[in-house]
Amino acid sequence: MFPTSKTILLTAASATLALTQSAVAEEWGKDRHKGNPYVAGDMHNHNTCTDGSVAAGYSIDRAVGRGVAPAGGNNFDLDWFTLGNHGGSGNRDCRFSDTSANLPGQTTTTWDQTLGKTIDGITITSLKGTPNGTGSSAKMWRWQSIQEIEYPIIANRTPVYKKVLIEGLEWIAPGHEHVDVAVITGQNPRDEGGNADKMAEFEYRFDRTDADAIGPVFGSGQNQVWPGKDNVNNSGTAGHQKSLAAIAWLQSHHPLQSYVIPTHTERQGPFDPSGSKGYNIEHFRDFNNAGPTVAFGIESPGHFAEGGLSGGSGSYGTGAVGGGTYGMSGIYTAKVGGLWDGMLGEGRNFFIYVSSDWHSRGAGGARDSFTTADFIPGEYTKLYVPNAGKFSAHSVIDGMRSGNSYSVNADLIGPDLVFRAKARGDDWKTMGETLVVRPGDRVTVEMEMTVPAKNNSPYSFNNPLLVPIGTKQPLNKPSLDHVDLITGKITGVIAPGAAGYAVPNAAGTAGASIVYNPTATIAQQIPATKMHREHRDGGAVRLRFTTTFTAGNSAFYIRARGTNIPVGTPNVSDSAGNPLLDANNALVSCTDPACPPHLEAVAGVKKVTHDVQAYSNAWFYANPIFVRPEGSPKLLVETNADLARRLGQRAEHDHHHHDND
Numbered sequence: 001m002f003p004t005s006k007t008i009l010l011t012a013a014s015a016t017l018a019l020t021q022s023a024v025a026e027e028w029g030k031d032r033h034k035g036n037p038y039v040a041g042d043m044h045n046h047n048t049c050t051d052g053s054v055a056a057g058y059s060i061d062r063a064v065g066r067g068v069a070p071a072g073g074n075n076f077d078l079d080w081f082t083l084g085n086h087g088g089s090g091n092r093d094c095r096f097s098d099t100s101a102n103l104p105g106q107t108t109t110t111w112d113q114t115l116g117k118t119i120d121g122i123t124i125t126s127l128k129g130t131p132n133g134t135g136s137s138a139k140m141w142r143w144q145s146i147q148e149i150e151y152p153i154i155a156n157r158t159p160v161y162k163k164v165l166i167e168g169l170e171w172i173a174p175g176h177e178h179v180d181v182a183v184i185t186g187q188n189p190r191d192e193g194g195n196a197d198k199m200a201e202f203e204y205r206f207d208r209t210d211a212d213a214i215g216p217v218f219g220s221g222q223n224q225v226w227p228g229k230d231n232v233n234n235s236g237t238a239g240h241q242k243s244l245a246a247i248a249w250l251q252s253h254h255p256l257q258s259y260v261i262p263t264h265t266e267r268q269g270p271f272d273p274s275g276s277k278g279y280n281i282e283h284f285r286d287f288n289n290a291g292p293t294v295a296f297g298i299e300s301p302g303h304f305a306e307g308g309l310s311g312g313s314g315s316y317g318t319g320a321v322g323g324g325t326y327g328m329s330g331i332y333t334a335k336v337g338g339l340w341d342g343m344l345g346e347g348r349n350f351f352i353y354v355s356s357d358w359h360s361r362g363a364g365g366a367r368d369s370f371t372t373a374d375f376i377p378g379e380y381t382k383l384y385v386p387n388a389g390k391f392s393a394h395s396v397i398d399g400m401r402s403g404n405s406y407s408v409n410a411d412l413i414g415p416d417l418v419f420r421a422k423a424r425g426d427d428w429k430t431m432g433e434t435l436v437v438r439p440g441d442r443v444t445v446e447m448e449m450t451v452p453a454k455n456n457s458p459y460s461f462n463n464p465l466l467v468p469i470g471t472k473q474p475l476n477k478p479s480l481d482h483v484d485l486i487t488g489k490i491t492g493v494i495a496p497g498a499a500g501y502a503v504p505n506a507a508g509t510a511g512a513s514i515v516y517n518p519t520a521t522i523a524q525q526i527p528a529t530k531m532h533r534e535h536r537d538g539g540a541v542r543l544r545f546t547t548t549f550t551a552g553n554s555a556f557y558i559r560a561r562g563t564n565i566p567v568g569t570p571n572v573s574d575s576a577g578n579p580l581l582d583a584n585n586a587l588v589s590c591t592d593p594a595c596p597p598h599l600e601a602v603a604g605v606k607k608v609t610h611d612v613q614a615y616s617n618a619w620f621y622a623n624p625i626f627v628r629p630e631g632s633p634k635l636l637v638e639t640n641a642d643l644a645r646r647l648g649q650r651a652e653h654d655h656h657h658h659d660n661d
Contacts, residue, residue, distance in 0.1 A: 036415040038384035038406070039079035041396065042377035043168060044180050044263055044302060044355035048108075049094035049145045050086040053101040053360035056094045057120070057153045059083070062366075063377035064163045071103050073367035074456065076378030080164035080385075080396050083150050084180055084355070087172045087207030089132055089139035094149055095119050102365025110136045122152055129212040141212045142169075143200040151187070151196035158189040165189060166393045167196040170263065173246075174208040175239025177268050177277055180261040180299055180355070184393040185254050198254065201226050206246035208234035208276065236274040240283060247291040255293045255647050259397055261353055262287070264301040264314060266321035266330040270505030278321070281339050281516060282502040288348055289496070292640040293647065296349045296401055298340075300329050300621075302357020304380055304409070305371045305611040309600045311583030313613065315357075321511035327563065327579030327619045328409055331512045334579050336486055342503075342516025344557050344624055347490045347635030351432065351623045353400065354381045354407035362610075363598055369458040372598055372610045379456050380614060382408045384415055401644060403432020403623045403637070410618035411455035412478050412564060414540070418448035419560055421625045423551065434626040434638050437551040443627060445558060446546045447526075451480050453539030457615045461592040464608050465565070465572050465585060465616040473564065475615040480543065482527045483562040484577060488520035490555035490628070493636050509581070522576060523549070523558075525567070555628035555635060563619045572617060585613050 046052030047059045054062075060083070065075035092098065093114045097106035112135055116125055124140075132139040140149075146167060154165040168182035183202050188194030204215050204226055216225040233242045250258045262284070268277035287295035301314030311317070311324040318324065322331025332339035333352055343350035355377075360366070362373030375381065384406050385399030399405055406417055420428040423441040437443060457476040466473050473479050494501045505511060526545050534542040549558070567577040571584040590599055590606040599606040608616055626637055634642075 037387055038415045038417065039387045039391065040378065040382035040384050040415060041078050041080035041082070041164075042355050042381065042383065043082040043182070043261075043353070044084040044170060044299065045358040045377050046085050046170070047083070047094050048090070048092040048096060048098050049142070049150060050088065050090045051359060052085065054097040054103070054366050055106070056083060056150050057157065058097055058103070058366070059358065059377070060153070060157050060165060064161050064165070069367070071367060073369075076376060076456070078163070078378040078382075079391075080166070081377065082166040082168040082182055082396070083154065084168040084170050085142070085150070086170045086178075086209075087142050087203045088209035089141045090145065091133065091137055091139045093119070094145060095122065097366065100360060100365070102367065110138070111140055112136055112138050120153075121156075122149065124148060128216065129214045132212070141204070142207065142210060143204040143212070143215060146196050146200040146203060151189075155189040155193050164391060164393055164396060166396065167199050169199060169203050169207075171203070172207050172209045173239075173262075174206070174234045174242040175236055175276060176243060176262070176271070176279055176283065177265070178263050180263050181259065182397070183250065183254050183258045184397065185257045187393060190392070202246070202250070205229050205249070206242065208239065235276045236272065239276060240271075240286070244286055244290045247287055247295050250294045251291040256644060256651065257394070257397065258294050259400055260287060260291055260295040261297055261299050261400075263299040263355070264303075264316070264330065264357070265298050266332055266511070267301065267314065267316050269319050269321055269507035270511070278505070280503060280505040281342055284339070284343060284350070285494070285501060286496070288343075288350060292349070293401060293644045296403075296640075297351035297353055298332065300333060300352070300354040300381075300407060301325060302355055302381075303374055304328055304614040305362070305375060306373055307582055307585065307613045308609050309586045309602065309607060311581070311586070313582050319507045321505060321507060323509035323512065323581060323583075325582045327565070327617055328582065328614060329579070329619065329621070333621065335512060336522060336578060337488070337515045337517050337520040339516050341486075341488050341520035344559070345488050345490055345517035345519070346493045347555065347626065347637055348493070349401075349403060349432070349637040349640045351400070351403045351405065352407060352621050353383050353405065354409065354621075355383060356381050370596055370598055370611055375611075375614070380410055382411070384408065384417070402641070404430055406431065406620060406622040408620040410457070410478060410615050411452050412480060412562065412618045412620050413449040414452050416448070416450050417622065418446060419622045419625070421445045421558065421627065429625055431623040431625060432637070434628060434635055436630045437627055439551055439553045439629055441551040443549040443551055444546060445485065445549065446544075447483065447560065448542065448544040449480070449562075450536065451478050451541045451543065453477065455615070459594065459596070459612065459615065461594040463564070463616045464590040464592065464595070464612065465569065465588055467591075468570055468588065469566065471566070475612070478618065479564050480528045480562055481564050481566050482525055482577065483545075483560055484522045485524040485526070485547070486520060486559050486561065487523040487549070487556050488517045490557060490626070490635060525577060551627060551629065553629060555626070555632060557624040557626045559624035560622040561619060565617060579617070579619070582613070582617065585609075585617060
């Protein structure tokens with residue numbers, strides 16, 4: 001348990017929230033959205049501990065609360081939530097929101113103003129570690145705010161909401177850009193309080209912007225708790241090696257209690273061997289090799305409402321690999337035959353995830369319904385993981401690692417996706433699993449999904465991207481046009497140093513032309529009009545289809561994506577249904593009288609930009625099902641899943657052995 005001095009007392013607003021949430025929270029803890037096979041969360045967001053606009057507690061309240069926030073604005077009822085703030089340091093007291101958030105009673109408050117004061121039950125008497133700035137520029141190192149601010153707030157709010165809250169990190173990786181990381185070892189806010197010491201230690205040891213050389217200390221001799229930090233090798237090739245050491249550290253110490261998910265991976269262009277930016281495919285291969293049970297995918301960009309007249313959704317400029325986003329995803333995900341297909345073509349456990357990357361609403365405040373920058377967690381993006389029996393932080397990581405997850409923008413589909421395959425009388429296999437077949441077997445693929453009656457869009461006018469083709473589709477009512485089933489051959493793992501392991505990359509649209517798996521193709525495209533349709537209460541629609549593939553002599557995978565955009569929609573999709581560069585969306589005018597004033601305009605004519613663009617161009621991505629011939633060697637996705645099982649069994653055995661000592 002936390003010491004008494006660390007017990008958090010809710011502010012008046014939070015206390016009101018706790019009272020209004022208590023009955024609902026107890027109900028949630030009892031059945032946790034009973035009947036939903038998947039539960040939704042967010043693992044990448046920001047608060048005033050670094051460069052976000054709202055307090056750490058406020059971000060949790062808006063993301064997992066129900067109804068309307070006490071200060072105004074809708075809450076978004078996520079089932080799980082990971083605080084994923086940057087590493088490094090920050091000068092603002094993150095128990096307060098920033099002035100830019102436009103919240104009553106909240107103004108920018110720096111650490112020099114609050115040292116020694118008890119706020120929400122937390123007293124910070126000093127900024128620890130190597131001194132970092134003076135006056136209003138005095139900064140707290142992130143390891144301290146992880147331990148002493150964010151995790152205590154999580155421990156406070158967990159019993160209020162009865163939801164899974166996790167302390168994570170957006171790691172500023174040596175040699176690269178940003179990576180979502182969580183280390184849940186020690187975190188036990190539901191039952192015993194626990195701590196986030198291991199998460200803090202990772203940040204201190206391995207974040208390239210954390211230049212602290214001291215860390216926490218103990219004893220009269222001020223001995224370092226975490227000695228041996230490398231504070232030098234933070235850029236280029238040497239930085240990449242330090243990142244690999246960080247992943248190896250997680251694999252060694254926390255193989256089932258952590259994850260490493262690079263985020264907005266295309267944003268800064270290709271890898272710079274003498275700088276600190278970007279990724280090429282070999283770096284993801286290195287990560288997966290170093291951490292087979294912790295480094296298992298990448299994340300979509302976030303910042304979904306930043307798109308303006310020249311692009312910019314995802315905070316991607318023209319120098320990003322691909323030159324921008326495609327259907328609100330980076331080119332590594334969106335391109336058939338692209339980097340994701342290259343990783344899957346090796347049979348790797350390499351999956352796709354989505355998060356908000358929430359910082360602020362740009363031209364709006366935190367309570368405003370519109371945004372020109374980011375969506376609040378749960379508002380626009382949802383990452384669905386399996387609804388395990390006793391849902392916990394371990395359930396989140398296990399679900400992500402398994403590959404049995406899917407990512408949704410604009411609530412295009414809900415929490416009950418079925419995507420599975422079988423052959424002969426075999427059991428069904430779902431996302432992340434491997435179906436073993438005989439050559440010539442008929443592989444049956446089944447998909448079911450619910451299109452909700454509404455989403456969180458504040459706009460009810462028709463989708464302006466579809467007006468030119470005569471389609472009327474209100475932005476606040478999700479609609480699925482079709483699903484693509486994408487397949488590619490699996491040719492085996494490429495060894496480090498072998499031909500094809502390292503692939504030259506390119507910035508801008510040149511990067512969009514690189515093919516990593518030439519066998520990948522849209523094998524089948526199923527229009528929603530051809531699916532079995534059932535109308536559900538409240539206006540939702542349940543869609544279902546079954547199709548078949550014929551197994552050959554080679555292993556392959558099947559992944560799925562769906563969208564509201566018809567094939568060949570001008571400025572949005574090509575003749576095969578692939579998303580075009582999202583900057584093209586801004587060539588389309590938004591002429592409805594209800595088009596909001598914050599949209600960017602040309603000669604006084606509003607264009608499809610910002611949050612209207614995001615709600616207009618909606619997609620979901622489902623992780624792959626793998627298929628291999630019987631008698632063939634196991635795929636890497638299988639051997640790494642076996643490794644996770646063995647590690648779990650060993651941990652369980654050690655736990656029982658310890659209990660019996």
